[in-house]
Amino acid sequence: MQRVFGLVVLALSAVLVEAAASHPALDGLHALVQRRLADHADSFTFQLSEDEGDSFVISDTKGKPGGITVECTTVSVCARGLYTYLTDFGGVDIWWTGSRLDQLPSHLPRVGKPVHGTAVVPYRYHFNTVTFDYTTPFWTFDQWELELDWLALRGVNLPLAWVGYEYILIEVLHEAGLSDTDISSFLSGSAFQAWNRFGNIQGSWGGGLPMQWVNDQFALQKQIVTRMTELGMTPVLPAFTGFVPHAMSSIYPNASIVNGSQWSGFPSALTNVSFLEPFDPLFATLQNSFIKKQQAAYGANVTHIYTLDQYNENNPFSGNISYLANVSAGTFASLRAADPEAIWMLQGWLFFSSETFWTNDRIEAYLGGAPSNDSMIVLDLYSEAAPQWNRTSSYFGKPWIWCELHGYGGNMGFEGNLEAITTGPIDALNSPGSSMRGVGLTMEGQEGNEIVYDVLLDQAWSSAPIDIPSYVVSWVARRYSVKSLPAAAQEAWRILSTTVYNNSNPNNQAAIKSIYELEPAVTGLVNRTGHHPTLISYDTNATIVPALQLLIKAKAENEALAAVPEFAFDVVDVARQLLSNRFIDAYQTLVATYNSTNVTSESVQRAGQPLISILSDLDTLLGTNENFLLSSWIAQARNWSHGDDAYAAYLEYNARNQITLWGPEGEINDYASKAWAGLISTYYIPRWQTFINYLASITRLGRAYDSTTISNQLLLIGQEWDARTWGEGPGEHWGVSGEDVWELVDKILATWA
Numbered sequence: 001m002q003r004v005f006g007l008v009v010l011a012l013s014a015v016l017v018e019a020a021a022s023h024p025a026l027d028g029l030h031a032l033v034q035r036r037l038a039d040h041a042d043s044f045t046f047q048l049s050e051d052e053g054d055s056f057v058i059s060d061t062k063g064k065p066g067g068i069t070v071e072c073t074t075v076s077v078c079a080r081g082l083y084t085y086l087t088d089f090g091g092v093d094i095w096w097t098g099s100r101l102d103q104l105p106s107h108l109p110r111v112g113k114p115v116h117g118t119a120v121v122p123y124r125y126h127f128n129t130v131t132f133d134y135t136t137p138f139w140t141f142d143q144w145e146l147e148l149d150w151l152a153l154r155g156v157n158l159p160l161a162w163v164g165y166e167y168i169l170i171e172v173l174h175e176a177g178l179s180d181t182d183i184s185s186f187l188s189g190s191a192f193q194a195w196n197r198f199g200n201i202q203g204s205w206g207g208g209l210p211m212q213w214v215n216d217q218f219a220l221q222k223q224i225v226t227r228m229t230e231l232g233m234t235p236v237l238p239a240f241t242g243f244v245p246h247a248m249s250s251i252y253p254n255a256s257i258v259n260g261s262q263w264s265g266f267p268s269a270l271t272n273v274s275f276l277e278p279f280d281p282l283f284a285t286l287q288n289s290f291i292k293k294q295q296a297a298y299g300a301n302v303t304h305i306y307t308l309d310q311y312n313e314n315n316p317f318s319g320n321i322s323y324l325a326n327v328s329a330g331t332f333a334s335l336r337a338a339d340p341e342a343i344w345m346l347q348g349w350l351f352f353s354s355e356t357f358w359t360n361d362r363i364e365a366y367l368g369g370a371p372s373n374d375s376m377i378v379l380d381l382y383s384e385a386a387p388q389w390n391r392t393s394s395y396f397g398k399p400w401i402w403c404e405l406h407g408y409g410g411n412m413g414f415e416g417n418l419e420a421i422t423t424g425p426i427d428a429l430n431s432p433g434s435s436m437r438g439v440g441l442t443m444e445g446q447e448g449n450e451i452v453y454d455v456l457l458d459q460a461w462s463s464a465p466i467d468i469p470s471y472v473v474s475w476v477a478r479r480y481s482v483k484s485l486p487a488a489a490q491e492a493w494r495i496l497s498t499t500v501y502n503n504s505n506p507n508n509q510a511a512i513k514s515i516y517e518l519e520p521a522v523t524g525l526v527n528r529t530g531h532h533p534t535l536i537s538y539d540t541n542a543t544i545v546p547a548l549q550l551l552i553k554a555k556a557e558n559e560a561l562a563a564v565p566e567f568a569f570d571v572v573d574v575a576r577q578l579l580s581n582r583f584i585d586a587y588q589t590l591v592a593t594y595n596s597t598n599v600t601s602e603s604v605q606r607a608g609q610p611l612i613s614i615l616s617d618l619d620t621l622l623g624t625n626e627n628f629l630l631s632s633w634i635a636q637a638r639n640w641s642h643g644d645d646a647y648a649a650y651l652e653y654n655a656r657n658q659i660t661l662w663g664p665e666g667e668i669n670d671y672a673s674k675a676w677a678g679l680i681s682t683y684y685i686p687r688w689q690t691f692i693n694y695l696a697s698i699t700r701l702g703r704a705y706d707s708t709t710i711s712n713q714l715l716l717i718g719q720e721w722d723a724r725t726w727g728e729g730p731g732e733h734w735g736v737s738g739e740d741v742w743e744l745v746d747k748i749l750a751t752w753a
Contacts, residue, residue: 023048025075028230032079032149036094036101043108046078047071054119054157056081060111068108075232077119080155080461084117093478094150096450097565097627103481117461119155120429123438124460125236125379125401126151127160129309129347133194134410134445134672136163138636138655141223148224152231154457158438159228160307161235164221165197166214168297172240172289176282182247184208190637191654198312199243199273200263205664206653206722213651216640218297225298236345237298239306239335240290242276242283249274256280258317265667275310275317278330284337291338304341305377311350315357321365328369332376344370347442348400349381351388364396373397373435381405381442384420385506389428394435401438402428404456406511408531409672410445413512414544414577415533416452416501420509422465425456445672448573449511451475452501472497479566486557489567492550492574499543508533514580515587516615516684517673519666519714520691522591522705526584532671540581545753548574552745568741572625575745576675579618582752586610594695601700608692614752615685621744623677623737630678631734633659634726649725661718669718681731683721687714 026046034041045061047069054077061067068085072078086092089109092101136143151159166187173183188196189204190213196202228235249257256277263271276283291306308331310316316324335342351358370376378400380389389400402425406415425439439460441453454475459466476493477485503509507529515525515534528534538544551571555561562568593599593607622628637655641648660683662668694710726732 025232026078028227028232029075029078029082029152032152032231033082035145036099036149037104039102039106040104040108043067044082045069046082048075048078049073054122056084056117057114058085058111058117059114066108068111074157076124076152076155076157077232079152079232080119081117083153083155084115084461085111086153087474087478088115091478091481093481094146094153095479095566096146096150096446097569099146099149100481100566118463119461120426120463121401121436121438121460123158123377123401123440124154124156124457125158125160125403125438125440125442126156127162128381128405128442128444129160129162129197129307129312130194130444131446132160132162133191133658134407135447137191137193138633138640138651140636140639141220144220144224145227148227148231148233152233154454155460156457157233158236158305158440159233161221161225161228161237162194162197162307163224164214164218165238166193166209167218167221168238168290168293169240170214171293172286173245175289176248176286177251178245178247182245185247186245189654189657190640190651191658195263196243196273197238197241198309199241199260199275199314200312201266201270202243202245202273203270205270206657207650210647210650212642212644212647213640222298225302229299229302234305235298235303236305236307237294237303239308239344240283240287241308241310242278242331243273244276246274248276252282255282260314263313264663266663270663273314277317277327278310278334279326280330283330284334287334288338291335291342295339304339305343305345306335306339307345307347308335309347309350311354312347313350313353315354319357319362321361324362324366325369328366329371330369332370336375343374344376345379346376347379347381348388348395349379351392352382352386360392363392367396367398370398373399377401377437379403379440379442383424383428384417385509387424387428389436390431394431394433397433397435399435399437401440402436403440403442404452405442405444406449406452406509407443407445407447408510408513408533410447410674411511411513411517411672412448412573412576412675413514413580414449414496414500414573415503415509415512416449417503417509418452418455418468418497418501419465419504421452421456422459422468425459426463426465445511447511447674449501451497468497469494479570480554480561480564482558482560482564484558486554486561488550488557489554489561492547492554495543495547495550496574499538503537505529505535505537508535508537512536513670513673514583514675516580516583516611516680516688517675518670519711520688521707521710522594522695526588534584536581536584540578544574544578544581545749548578548745548749549753552742552749555742562742569625569627571745572621572628572741575621575748576618576628578752579614579621579748580675583611583614586614590692590695594699599699601696604696604699605692608688608695611688611692612685615680615688617744617748617751618675619677619680619685619731620737620739621677621741621748622675622680623733624739624741624744626736628676629736630674630676630682630732633674633676634732635734638726652725653722656722656724660722661715664719666715666718669715677737678732682729683717686721687717690714690717 056072070081637651
């Protein structure tokens with residue numbers, strides 16, 4: 001009888017498992033398993049529970065040897081539970097450099113005692129509005145697919161979804177009576193759309209935004225939003241902000257439309273964006289049109305959360321308390337009229353970047369215009385270095401998310417503060433009266449320093465600060481997933497995690513920029529803080545040099561590491577940082593030589609040659625790895641052209657200009673600079689050689705240094721470089737060079753260590 005009863009229980013369990021596995025909400029998660037773990041597609045069972053909160057339980061599947069069950073409260077939490085099994089038991093991971101989940105052992109490790117996991121916050125957020133230009137503007141869905149799987153598995157449930165915004169906006173503006181000419185003069189280029197969406201710039205340089213681009217991006221957004229929802233994430237979609245073409249004033253002369261402020265030195269034709277004030281009835285009309293069209297395009301209930309930023313680095317028309325409250329009240333009312341469940345998401349960057357304007361009484365008035373505490377979510381955008389939640393009484397009760405900014409412009413220098421991103425969120429969550437509801441990544445560019453982003457997303461699942469030393473050990477073990485990982489690899493990362501990634505200086509916590517990426521000058525490049533930080537907060541000889549030596553030692557002890565893409569990436573990245581830091585030394589020697597009493601033209605040229613040698617070595621090094629190629633960035637842009645040469649040239653110009661002059665006259669020169677092979681050889685080396693030649697020339701002629709003269713020469717180099725199309729200049733590699741990276745790194749260590 002007991003045997004019969006047991007068989008009945010097993011059969012019933014199998015039925016329940018099958019029923020749970022076939023739940024339609026889990027189809028997207030099963031598809032992820034099929035994509036990334038095809039050999040184990042039948043090994044994982046997912047079950048949705050009705051428990052409260054975001055929690056999961058991982059266990060061995062009853063009656064199914066080798067099977068793993070993840071029971072969870074939401075699809076997103078199921079994905080995080082799967083990730084916990086894959087990393088903690090399987091020793092595999094998914095990285096920006098690619099998924100290694102297919103390296104899961106053929107016989108799945110048993111769980112044994114069930115493992116429980118609970119999120120400490122309901123929201124796990126990802127993306128900055130500008131990431132959609134600094135990193136993803138030219139991505140195809142294949143690239144987005146890896147990104148979205150990376151997000152889902154790490155438990156992100158609230159990603160920003162900005163792609164394709166212009167399609168909906170154009171439809172709304174057409175409906176309002178604006179012509180194609182009115183609209184095209186307003187929209188910005190393909191690599192600069194974020195700042196048009198923010199109301200910082202209008203129009204474009206290098207040609208108007210083609211409708212082919214608008215249509216293609218709209219089609220891509222449909223794929224992205226569908227995949228986000230399939231993976232259990234709630235996309236944060238845009239709304240109508242109020243920024244409109246100048247022609248709107250002519251068509252609606254009685255509407256309350258004001259001009260925004262000038263932004264970052266741009267000429268008035270490209271900034272001073274018109275702003276339709278939200279308390280004007282026309283604002284609500286356009287908002288309703290926008291939301292309804294967006295719901296028709298993507299689905300009525302895919303989200304009720306909308307990103308809407310009106311004063312990003314632009315101050316309001318008035319600082320009057322009542323005015324600010326009326327602006328936000330009108331904005332929120334328009335959202336709720338279009339979507340009765342609407343929640344307004346706001347980047348809190350404005351309260352830091354314009355701190356003088358945004359006093360606490362003005363912040364309270366502006367946030368208070370959205371009447372209840374379920375009406376808004378504020379992203380505390382720079383929590384790791386410049387939090388605003390603590391000076392605003394937790395945003396006066398509005399829910400907010402603790403965010404890590406990092407990565408200004410996609411700068412690639414090593415930087416991080418692991419202690420701040422582990423203790424900071426927990427301290428904020430436990431502070432009296434805290435209205436914190438999430439943690440998130442708001443990096444400007446998703447380039448390098450991957451460990452700091454992994455740590456923060458993992459911190460969302462720990463009620464106590466993560467123990468960094470033990471975390472780093474397990475992180476390195478699965479990043480370099482080889483048998484018998486040499487201790488040298490672990491020691492390299494122990495050094496980096498306790499020094500380079502232990503920067504407690506809030507003035508340069510944004511990814512360090514290498515000075516060779518800045519316009520050459522005799523002063524002002526070294527030890528900078530702020531938006532172009534160059535201050536190195538560690539001793540290169542005690543950190544970068546031994547870390548690189550240890551990684552090379554690890555490879556010598558286990559040649560299998562050479563075939564690990566993440567290991568090859570890290571070796572190139574650490575060697576890149578070594579050469580970048582050594583460039584500072586060489587630059588300071590050049591300046592000292594130029595300023596010496598016995599300077600000659602020849603001595604200046606001699607002092608300048610090490611700078612060129614370092615850059616040449618750096619370009620060769622970066623050319624060995626597909627992740628550090630200018631050609632990848634340009635090819636991504638040109639690939640959207642559908643074979644149209646003129647369109648390809650337009651896209652390429654946008655791609656080139658963003659990473660160099662950032663504007664027709666270098667308005668934000670070098671802000672989005674990159675350490676890429678091809679960019680160094682064809683852009684940075686000519687700039688620095690021109691600078692060295694200039695110093696030598698004025699030394700020979702006995703003339704004074706003229707910053708305007710050399711700056712104009714360098715601007716011309718930038719404009720000529722931006723105007724190229726592919727193949728016009730040497731050194732812009734289409735692919736990996738084929739050089740032996742290990743020999744190159746040995747040479748670099750021998751020459752520059």
